[in-house]
Amino acid sequence: MSTAFDHLPHLRYAGPDATGPFALRHYDANRVVLGRTMADWLRPSVAYWHSFVGTGADPFGAPTMDRPWFGAADGMEGARMKAGAAFAFMERLGLPFFCFHDRDVAPEGATLRESNANLDRMLEVVQTHMARTGIALLWGTANLFSHPRYMAGAATNPDPEVFAFAAGQVKHVLEATHRLGGANYVLWGGREGYDTLLNTDLAREDAQLGRFLNLVVEHKHRIGFKGTILIEPKPMEPTKHQYDRDVATVYGFLARHGLAKEVKVNIEANHATLAGHSFEHEIATAGALGILGSLDMNRGDPQNGWDTDQFPNNAQDLSLAMLEVVRAGGLGTGGINFDAKIRRQSIDAEDLMHAHAGGLDCCARALLIAERIVQDGTLDRLRAERYAGWDSATGRAILEGRMGLDALAAHAEAGGAGPMPRSGRQEALENLAARFA
Amino acid sequence: MSTAFDHLPHLRYAGPDATGPFALRHYDANRVVLGRTMADWLRPSVAYWHSFVGTGADPFGAPTMDRPWFGAADGMEGARMKAGAAFAFMERLGLPFFCFHDRDVAPEGATLRESNANLDRMLEVVQTHMARTGIALLWGTANLFSHPRYMAGAATNPDPEVFAFAAGQVKHVLEATHRLGGANYVLWGGREGYDTLLNTDLAREDAQLGRFLNLVVEHKHRIGFKGTILIEPKPMEPTKHQYDRDVATVYGFLARHGLAKEVKVNIEANHATLAGHSFEHEIATAGALGILGSLDMNRGDPQNGWDTDQFPNNAQDLSLAMLEVVRAGGLGTGGINFDAKIRRQSIDAEDLMHAHAGGLDCCARALLIAERIVQDGTLDRLRAERYAGWDSATGRAILEGRMGLDALAAHAEAGGAGPMPRSGRQEALENLAARFA
Amino acid sequence: MSTAFDHLPHLRYAGPDATGPFALRHYDANRVVLGRTMADWLRPSVAYWHSFVGTGADPFGAPTMDRPWFGAADGMEGARMKAGAAFAFMERLGLPFFCFHDRDVAPEGATLRESNANLDRMLEVVQTHMARTGIALLWGTANLFSHPRYMAGAATNPDPEVFAFAAGQVKHVLEATHRLGGANYVLWGGREGYDTLLNTDLAREDAQLGRFLNLVVEHKHRIGFKGTILIEPKPMEPTKHQYDRDVATVYGFLARHGLAKEVKVNIEANHATLAGHSFEHEIATAGALGILGSLDMNRGDPQNGWDTDQFPNNAQDLSLAMLEVVRAGGLGTGGINFDAKIRRQSIDAEDLMHAHAGGLDCCARALLIAERIVQDGTLDRLRAERYAGWDSATGRAILEGRMGLDALAAHAEAGGAGPMPRSGRQEALENLAARFA
Amino acid sequence: MSTAFDHLPHLRYAGPDATGPFALRHYDANRVVLGRTMADWLRPSVAYWHSFVGTGADPFGAPTMDRPWFGAADGMEGARMKAGAAFAFMERLGLPFFCFHDRDVAPEGATLRESNANLDRMLEVVQTHMARTGIALLWGTANLFSHPRYMAGAATNPDPEVFAFAAGQVKHVLEATHRLGGANYVLWGGREGYDTLLNTDLAREDAQLGRFLNLVVEHKHRIGFKGTILIEPKPMEPTKHQYDRDVATVYGFLARHGLAKEVKVNIEANHATLAGHSFEHEIATAGALGILGSLDMNRGDPQNGWDTDQFPNNAQDLSLAMLEVVRAGGLGTGGINFDAKIRRQSIDAEDLMHAHAGGLDCCARALLIAERIVQDGTLDRLRAERYAGWDSATGRAILEGRMGLDALAAHAEAGGAGPMPRSGRQEALENLAARFA
Numbered sequence A, B, C, D: 001m002s003t004a005f006d007h008l009p010h011l012r013y014a015g016p017d018a019t020g021p022f023a024l025r026h027y028d029a030n031r032v033v034l035g036r037t038m039a040d041w042l043r044p045s046v047a048y049w050h051s052f053v054g055t056g057a058d059p060f061g062a063p064t065m066d067r068p069w070f071g072a073a074d075g076m077e078g079a080r081m082k083a084g085a086a087f088a089f090m091e092r093l094g095l096p097f098f099c100f101h102d103r104d105v106a107p108e109g110a111t112l113r114e115s116n117a118n119l120d121r122m123l124e125v126v127q128t129h130m131a132r133t134g135i136a137l138l139w140g141t142a143n144l145f146s147h148p149r150y151m152a153g154a155a156t157n158p159d160p161e162v163f164a165f166a167a168g169q170v171k172h173v174l175e176a177t178h179r180l181g182g183a184n185y186v187l188w189g190g191r192e193g194y195d196t197l198l199n200t201d202l203a204r205e206d207a208q209l210g211r212f213l214n215l216v217v218e219h220k221h222r223i224g225f226k227g228t229i230l231i232e233p234k235p236m237e238p239t240k241h242q243y244d245r246d247v248a249t250v251y252g253f254l255a256r257h258g259l260a261k262e263v264k265v266n267i268e269a270n271h272a273t274l275a276g277h278s279f280e281h282e283i284a285t286a287g288a289l290g291i292l293g294s295l296d297m298n299r300g301d302p303q304n305g306w307d308t309d310q311f312p313n314n315a316q317d318l319s320l321a322m323l324e325v326v327r328a329g330g331l332g333t334g335g336i337n338f339d340a341k342i343r344r345q346s347i348d349a350e351d352l353m354h355a356h357a358g359g360l361d362c363c364a365r366a367l368l369i370a371e372r373i374v375q376d377g378t379l380d381r382l383r384a385e386r387y388a389g390w391d392s393a394t395g396r397a398i399l400e401g402r403m404g405l406d407a408l409a410a411h412a413e414a415g416g417a418g419p420m421p422r423s424g425r426q427e428a429l430e431n432l433a434a435r436f437a
């Protein structure tokens, strides 16, 4: 079968001095970094939606991209063409994983049953491509936000029939993900939020959402799915306010509904930006809370207030995020999914490959910078020294609950003028981190 | 004693058509609104710091305001002059409450013991004024952010000696608050956060902060303080990132440290703005989570990214916040504290009174708008109707956990094309709310 | 002909105490306000695009709204159905004006000539409706942003053939606007900007844009169009950075290209928000610079960073904008165009009418508040008094250039300690403005 | 004389592999880059205010830094100690320039005359240090924002006596800058803006500001100062809205007041951030408009909405700014002034040196990246090719005004379906730029 991407070359690692546009200069899958291969640290993945479903349309303009399957006379025929092209493209990239929503892969039918049947037929096609290419599934997910039935939410819809429909859809995609050997299952609640508080009952919707997620976890165990269930936080867009705002908010939700040991987070860089956080903050927070799952790798525009989902391209910036991944011990069953899209003007097939090549190299560089920081050891040593007092007798007595306010007050009063401040050394540490970039 | 405010009149309710600059047009303390007096709903309070400590200085300019006590030769003498003027001013306002930090009321000494002694002496003065005027204490708090020793945090400082000093300070102010009959005790962790992740261990600092708050709660019970312990969320400023970011983040922290039943939140409007939330969102969230405590009433500038702490002046905006207070059943031991400051150019004593008069009337108007919305009932009825399906058999079966994903999928598949979307009626509801403004 | 809106009532002024959902409580077209009728001050207008072309689709979801003409088998037949429905709706609203883009009214053809022919045929239909209903054209505009040919800009495209195409399109729509008696012609340069500086030559694109606008002005005079040429500023979206960022930026552009006397601005509230300005700032700036033309009336969400284009609903907020309109002497040939769209969940025909009714009443209330502020006179008097010194001999000597730095330095040195600061009275003025709301 | 900085080493270039904390790895003053030395391209400068006047205080906390001159019994004595320490520090840095405000160098007196005398005495001290060290003055400026007299603006104050005072102050500092051989004179209008439109007359204040700047330019010519007059744009802070918002706004102001050929801009990175622009946007805009003057080098925190003024540390980010400097042909009489401050916790003298060493190396790296991009040539070639059509006969006819709308419309109509879109190649260009980082 010929596809829109057949003329593209295969990406190959060619060393840092290579100059060709499709040469990888930093991503060397089998290079060992801090005891694991690059591929094991990163587990990079292609996002089916942006790369093979995206049209270049935006709220002010029509599609600009012309992919053969957009013009297919029949939805299922288009889906087959798309799958063929997608795997041809992914083979050329050479990445080990992909991710999908049900509606990316197969068209919605007139009923849930028909939609499920469409999906099952297409997943047979996809499985053939997976077997042929060796490309595995990082995660699957159900699209609970595009269809009008979900305009007021899926689990948090005021109509329980919508909840039931969403439940049926998730059941099917969770089982399909299991069948395809997916490493994780993701929920992104794009419409789980509100457009106006005037028509919204937060307590009700929280209870609904908690019930829904518990259903998913219960079903996962019932069917023996060993992958991780992940929530992808986002603060807003398309809703005015989305419930899964950021990592800390999701943690509170999980704790409230008894799920903090069952569910982790899939952190997207651009969503961190929209929530007013750095990407590394979100990763470090998830690491500290024990819920770091996977990463949706992209970047936002610091001057634009919407989800631009650009490919990452500043390795120094990203090195701080990678450092937090390393500190957290890696991503477990997760990986880095390029949930990123080429710009509306990037209408050539080559552009899609440039984007992935650049993004991949950027992540590899960032990992290598993090490796140098860790191997040098100075940064971690200085940080540890800063907290050394907490390993003293007083420090331990405090943390272990052996000193109450009375004892602490007496201790402080005995201390006279109190402790001397010590420099936080921020600029020196920033220089140190920059030196390895 | 003569004070800087002796020439100011007393604020008096004069009805909606009054035109004088110091006439209250809406705040009528004893007017009954939805079954309680206005004063009971609002429990308005003056903030000692902004109103009596603020100088008009900003990061680019020197003080502009000239209060007699700024020039006092001795710190304690200045504190006494300030207290006299403060109560003279508050008497003229006629509000029932005030709030303070220890360092607003008395100067820091060379040691903790000396600082405590200074505070105790001044609180005797304050108590005399309270007894004379009948003005009560809404809440007290310890300033754990201005002194250089706290530059890297108080509870989350890398040095446990700073933790101990802070513990001693809080113990003293908590006990003082109890002694003065305070209705609440507040913690605002202005330096509990980080300036750079490079020198920060989030997990350690979370453990420290959790321990600290547990100490406070344990001590509260030990001394028999019946008031509420409140955390005031703020996302940033002065730190780059503060841990008590917003209501949902604080909830997660409380849940993690076993405090969700013990501690509530003091929500500040401008902090909601800085965190990317509407004020009403934060109140509604706290209401839904059962942790609504008190309000710091002010407003931010929608175009300025720092904590401008202006007095509120748009009653329609604020009516949506008041509606959420009403829906949550009120503020309990909390109130509305005018944590608001006059602008740097507002250098006349009159300006301070204009600011409070306008802010108070704005809150009263907002409450009256909320009353009309609730009494009309249409908004609440439409909201309830929207969720009516959840009171059906299916709805209850879902929420009560009697339907798993299998049952729900079967239900949805039987439903064919699925439920029809219904209008969210946002514009109609917005019109309805605006009609009562 | 029956339309989707035939069942809707006509909006009628019913006084401030009316309670019906479609009663206007404040907009009373013939009420005289500061010497002109409300209708003359506001000249309200319906936006063809949002109200009759909008589908409810957003970047994450499919259309939710079902209008009969969306399903028309033929583009021109759909356009006719749409026009019929649009005028039926506008008749029910009772507003005197509408606005359109060429592509709202008639479908794009395969060539420019065919597109022009489509438009001409449809404008005959529109003219019939205009004649029948008495609804006039506030402004026309050419859509130079939706078609892929414009993806890299129209006038600022790197390809001069695109510039030529855009010129041909604007010529046709400008002439059509003239033919229909339009009061203004608007240019919104949605793609006149850049997505990355890496491929952009700012100086070249500035020269192109300057030439383009000069062409429009030259042609306007050639054909005898007496309306105003307007630029609509917007800082970003859909591009990363749009050249017509805000009023001050557009002023600089006009000055640079010799057009400051020829072109005015059409200020949109939500675009001010996106640019980091208040709406009243943009209006006051345009007033001070003599380029205030017209208003696109809507509002953004203060927490969402994209162009939400909601209907206005806070009259107190808007009163500050209306006050600036009044101070500038009104909008001349301009008006207030509801460039606002109903939310994606507002899928009922009624919702479109609720939205316009609420928006119209909000503007009328804001105008009435401004009237009361102006009639009271205190605010303007206090402002004038603040600058009174500039009417002194020294003030005049300075402004008229009769004192150089030497003379001023001598004057200041003679003044010793210098002038005393005076209160800016901000809170008192805010209270005053709020009193009339 | 011994100073607080005597124990610090001299910064030395030690090559990219050096590991010491005070080794410069990239800034090699005499290295030739694109035909000039690094020092000639960058002309780096130390900011007297942040480095020698800053205390670590912020709006929520007291000073944290302890410099010997803070405790001087007498203002002039402190100023002398400060000057000695400042030049000792700058010698160790080895940078060729410094910048100052009058009030950084000498204390304000009771009258303008006394303040001027203080300044003159201290500038004699400073001149001695300059002669001894060879450090030159990049620019001087008058502080027109810290004293309460300027709380409502200097040139835009409602009181002409304040205008006169400011004029006298500027005259003195401009002449002093001339006397010290300063390369530029800067005006930053920190209070030239408004806090509320309610008390503000924009047209009046614009006229005042235009007159003021004309006075400065007239005086410059009168005294024969050959340096450049520069305006430093900033959008807000300390005022709610500052008039010199960004480069485009300043351009419009200059054009309006006949100064576009007389005055250039001093662009600060953090001010670009606050205005919603990238730093490279502001530089490219100034370059295209012919008003690029100098740079205030720092960075903002992308998540904090105030002027954090951190030292730059991401060379890849900064390389896009440096590329625009190179494209504009350099900075002329300008340079890069480190208008950056160490964090409040960075209380050791070493921290000040770490900060400058890191900032300097970051700028040098950024320049070297820009050099590689320019020498490679691909980026510039692709950009030029994109606009090649404008060098065709049609392109030239359009830009030279030889085709009106009629001719262009005929041309476009003859073109049938119109031009084909071409890829903007954004990702490929981003990869190219990243490759050289």
Ligand SMILES: [Co+2]
Pocket: A232, A268, A296, A339
């Ligand atoms: Co994502």
Ligand SMILES: [Co+2]
Pocket: A268, A270, A271, A307, A308, A309, A339
């Ligand atoms: Co995204």
Ligand SMILES: [Co+2]
Pocket: B232, B268, B296, B339
């Ligand atoms: Co507060």
Ligand SMILES: [Co+2]
Pocket: B268, B270, B271, B307, B308, B309, B339
């Ligand atoms: Co605040």
Ligand SMILES: [Co+2]
Pocket: C232, C268, C296, C339
């Ligand atoms: Co508009």
Ligand SMILES: [Co+2]
Pocket: C268, C270, C271, C307, C308, C309, C339
């Ligand atoms: Co808009």
Ligand SMILES: [Co+2]
Pocket: D232, D268, D296, D339
């Ligand atoms: Co600066």
Ligand SMILES: [Co+2]
Pocket: D268, D270, D271, D307, D308, D309, D339
């Ligand atoms: Co700055």
